[in-house]
Amino acid sequence: MRIGVFDSGIGGEAVATELRKLIKKAEVIAVNDHEHVPYGSRQPDEIISLTKNAIQPLISIDCDAIVIACNTATTVAISSLRKSYPNVNFIGIEPMIKPASQITKTNCIAVCATPGTLKSKQYRHLKNLWTKNIYVIEPDCSKWAELIESGELNKIDVESVVDTLIMENVDVIVLGCTHFHWLKKRIIQSAGSKIKVLEPSDAIASRTKSLIY
Numbered sequence: 001m002r003i004g005v006f007d008s009g010i011g012g013e014a015v016a017t018e019l020r021k022l023i024k025k026a027e028v029i030a031v032n033d034h035e036h037v038p039y040g041s042r043q044p045d046e047i048i049s050l051t052k053n054a055i056q057p058l059i060s061i062d063c064d065a066i067v068i069a070c071n072t073a074t075t076v077a078i079s080s081l082r083k084s085y086p087n088v089n090f091i092g093i094e095p096m097i098k099p100a101s102q103i104t105k106t107n108c109i110a111v112c113a114t115p116g117t118l119k120s121k122q123y124r125h126l127k128n129l130w131t132k133n134i135y136v137i138e139p140d141c142s143k144w145a146e147l148i149e150s151g152e153l154n155k156i157d158v159e160s161v162v163d164t165l166i167m168e169n170v171d172v173i174v175l176g177c178t179h180f181h182w183l184k185k186r187i188i189q190s191a192g193s194k195i196k197v198l199e200p201s202d203a204i205a206s207r208t209k210s211l212i213y
């Protein structure tokens with residue numbers, strides 16, 4: 001059993017770790033595109049061609065499934081990947097807007113994601129579908145992925161972003177970029193127990209397991 005994992009950078013490692021924990025028998029191979037990260041500020045065509053290029057090592061080793069552990073590449077490129085490689089089992093990651101819309105009590109949620117994800121058709125579609133009567137705040141996280149990639153997490157002022165969200169009465173924060181999983185503990189600490197912080201690594205690991213067994 002072989003599972004490929006792709007992200008533009010170190011976001012994929014957070015997801016690969018969850019997959020290794022849950023699917024012990026599988027060989028999990030993670031690749032990234034360190035040379036071109038971040039993807040989040042690039043144009044859709046570029047994201048599509050970079051993603052296709054970067055997953056070639058996974059395509060060539062015949063994976064049972066390839067997890068696109070990148071919200072930006074999923075929302076922008078996954079339909080094109082499925083068209084180009086109809087025999088590959090792709091599993092994508094998208095911002096957890098649906099679960100957030102189902103658990104919010106204040107009808108106010110926040111989505112932390114890259115500009116590429118926020119501008120994508122797929123993200124807008126998800127928003128139209130699930131957040132008709134919900135106020136969605138999209139804080140400016142445009143520099144976060146780059147800082148996380150270069151190990152400068154401490155330069156990110158998570159606390160003041162979360163404070164603003166608290167003042168807006170947000171009760172669910174969606175981590176819509178796998179790089180931000182590395183900030184999850186800090187976000188939870190600043191947000192306190194009344195705010196839920198959602199990210200999909202567990203769900204993706206279970207879905208991958210059910211698909212390949």
Ligand code: DGL
Nearest residue numbers: 011038039040071072178
């Ligand atoms: N980790 C990626 C995501 O989930 C994006 C980071 C980037 O390359 O901008 O969206």
